Amino acid sequence: xxxxxxxxxxxxxxxxxxxxxxxxxxxxxxxxxxxxxxxxxxxxxxxxxxxxxxxxxxxxxxxxxxxxxxxxxxxxxxxxxxxxxxxxxxxxxxxxxxxxxxxxxxxxxxxxxxxxxxxxxxxxxxxxxxxxxxxxxxxxxxxxxxxxxxxxxxxxxxxxxxxxxxxxxxxxxxxxxxxxxxxxxxxxxxxxxxxxxxxxxxxxxxxxxxxxxxxxxxxxxxxxxxxxxxxxxxxxxxxxxxxxxxxxxxxxxxxxxxxxxxxxxxxxxxxxxxxxxxxxxxxxxxxxxxxxxxxxxxxxxxxxxxxxxxxxxxxxxxxxxxxxxxxxxxxxxxxxxxxxxxxxxxxxxxxx
Numbered sequence: 001x002x003x004x005x006x007x008x009x010x011x012x013x014x015x016x017x018x019x020x021x022x023x024x025x026x027x028x029x030x031x032x033x034x035x036x037x038x039x040x041x042x043x044x045x046x047x048x049x050x051x052x053x054x055x056x057x058x059x060x061x062x063x064x065x066x067x068x069x070x071x072x073x074x075x076x077x078x079x080x081x082x083x084x085x086x087x088x089x090x091x092x093x094x095x096x097x098x099x100x101x102x103x104x105x106x107x108x109x110x111x112x113x114x115x116x117x118x119x120x121x122x123x124x125x126x127x128x129x130x131x132x133x134x135x136x137x138x139x140x141x142x143x144x145x146x147x148x149x150x151x152x153x154x155x156x157x158x159x160x161x162x163x164x165x166x167x168x169x170x171x172x173x174x175x176x177x178x179x180x181x182x183x184x185x186x187x188x189x190x191x192x193x194x195x196x197x198x199x200x201x202x203x204x205x206x207x208x209x210x211x212x213x214x215x216x217x218x219x220x221x222x223x224x225x226x227x228x229x230x231x232x233x234x235x236x237x238x239x240x241x242x243x244x245x246x247x248x249x250x251x252x253x254x255x256x257x258x259x260x261x262x263x264x265x266x267x268x269x270x271x272x273x274x275x276x277x278x279x280x281x282x283x284x285x286x287x288x289x290x291x292x293x294x295x296x297x298x299x300x301x302x303x304x305x306x307x308x309x310x311x312x313x314x315x316x317x318x319x320x321x322x323x324x325x326x327x328x329x330x331x332x333x334x335x336x337x338x339x340x341x342x343x344x345x346x347x348x349x350x351x352x
Contacts, residue, residue, distance in 0.1 A: 005033045006067055007073040007122075008087065012080030013263030015043040015242075015283065017111065019268045021077065022055075023129040024115035024304060029055035031123025033073075038066055039347065040082040041301055043261055045324055048243040049134040073119065100284075110287035130289045132268040136246035143234050144251045147176045149350060152257025152266070154185040161313065161327055162259045166275040168227045170256070170335045175352045178234035178252065180245050181262060186227040186290075193221040193326050211279045219325065232352075254339065254346065274342055278329030279314050283305040292352075294345045296338055298329050305329075 007028055008032050011018045018039060025035050050059045058065055063085045070089045074095045085095075087093075098114050103318035109117065116128065151171060161285045171177050194206060198216040205212040229235055236248065238291040246265055249255060254272040257263035259280040266273045267290060275286055277297045286293050298301070302325060305313040313323045345350055 004072050005031075006036075006069075007033050007075060008036045008038065008039070008069070008071040008085065009077070009126065009167075010038045010080055010082075010085060011077040011080060012041040013037075013221070014041060015046050015049075016259075016264030017077075018043075018113045019042070019049075019264045020133060020285070021115040021131045022053075022133045022268065023074075023112055023131065024119040026055045026129045026133060026273065027119035027123055027126045031119070031126040032127075032292070033123070033164075034301060036066060036069065036071070038063060038082075038085060040080050042081070043242070045242055048241065049246060049265070052135045053133065053177075055133070058199040068257070073122070075115075077115075083319065093187065094242050102309065104145045106281055106284055111284050112287060131270070131289075134237050134246060134248045134262065134265060134268040135243070136269065137243040139247040141248050141251055143180060144248055145176065146251075146253045148252040149174050149177045150249055150252045150255045150257075150271075151177060151233075151267070152181060152185075152255060152260060152262045153179065154181045154260040154262055156256040159314070160277075161279050161323065161330065164278075164330050164333060165225075166260055166333070166335050166338075167256075168229050169338045170338055171229050171233045173339055173352055174350050176253075176350075177232070178236060178248065179229055180236045180240060180248060181238075183238045185260075192291070193323065195219060195221070196324075198205070256342065272346065274338070274340065276330070276333055279305045279334070294341070296333065296341050298326070300329050303329050329342060 005084050009025055011021055018041060018061050029035050035055045035056045037050060047059050048063045050056055063082060067085050069087050071093050071118055073086055073094045076084055078099050096118060097117060100111065100114060151167050153167045166211060194216050194260065198219055202212040202216055206216055240248065245262060247267045249271060250269050255263065255266040257272045259275055259277060263273060263275055270292055271291050274296055275293065277295050286295060302311060305311045339351060
């Protein structure tokens with residue numbers, strides 16, 4: 001018989017999605033459960049952010065450490081990169097498989113609550129946790145202080161419409177600034193906007209990189225200039241591990257970033273975070289109860305298109321973005337708007 005208070009949590013998708021399950025795990029831990037964690041998603045070495053987290057017993061990115069164990073409860077998340085783990089007593093365990101409803105989920109709960117609602121049911125006497133969590137390495141950065149702004153230009157090449165293109169220009173106006181992420185984060189080369197006549201002529205054949213796509217791209221409006229940064233920026237692009245990136249952010253003062261995993265990491269570290277959002281559903285991934293988050297956004301009727309599948313804009317595609325409004329929700333966010341928003345919220349002038 002397994003310990004009646006053991007649970008295996010098996011998560012997939014992106015790093016941000018994994019972090020949004022941490023309130024659930026913290027609640028289960030506080031309710032007396034031993035929590036083991038298997039992470040099989042998009043982000044390599046993401047397990048390093050949980051190795052020393054007090055609310056999990058074992059964390060790994062492969063299934064081997066869990067196969068000979070017994071669990072009372074198995075929580076198998078969505079978009080997991082591996083098959084379900086058939087641990088010793090799999091057939092007798094309670095298996096829970098929370099899934100996001102892309103049609104009705106937005107009006108029901110945030111992604112954090114998708115998981116924390118399970119914890120409420122399992123450990124109803126435990127206080128509700130809303131803040132996400134992770135750990136950082138112990139590395140110290142001599143050039144990073146509480147006045148440092150960290151820019152996060154990532155967003156994933158599969159949903160590139162989440163990426164704001166003006167971080168290089170923004171950095172010119174901030175006194176103390178660092179940038180973190182991967183070299184691919186600076187690449188906007190697949191942000192192509194086809195004119196209406198191309199869409200009418202070629203129709204759905206533009207949904208993949210076939211002959212029509214290669215012809216139409218010559219008539220497209222291009223957003224392919226790689227982001228570059230001025231010399232005073234502390235440029236850590238491509239130079240840090242995930243846990244060292246967390247250490248830098250933890251040491252800094254505040255963060256401005258896109259909807260991406262590293263921005264969610266900054267939220268989990270408790271820093272003041274200013275996400276630049278356009279297509280993203282705030283109520284799904286940055287709900288209002290996250291007190292350290294202040295959204296920078298326009299207010300177009302089409303926003304957020306993540307909640308409106310009929311527009312056909314929010315889609316995972318590495319080749320192209322299909323926005324009938326030329327991604328105005330991101331393109332129209334000015335550097336001045338970002339600066340003003342952050343200065344007001346921090347109650348100080350961050351300008352160079």
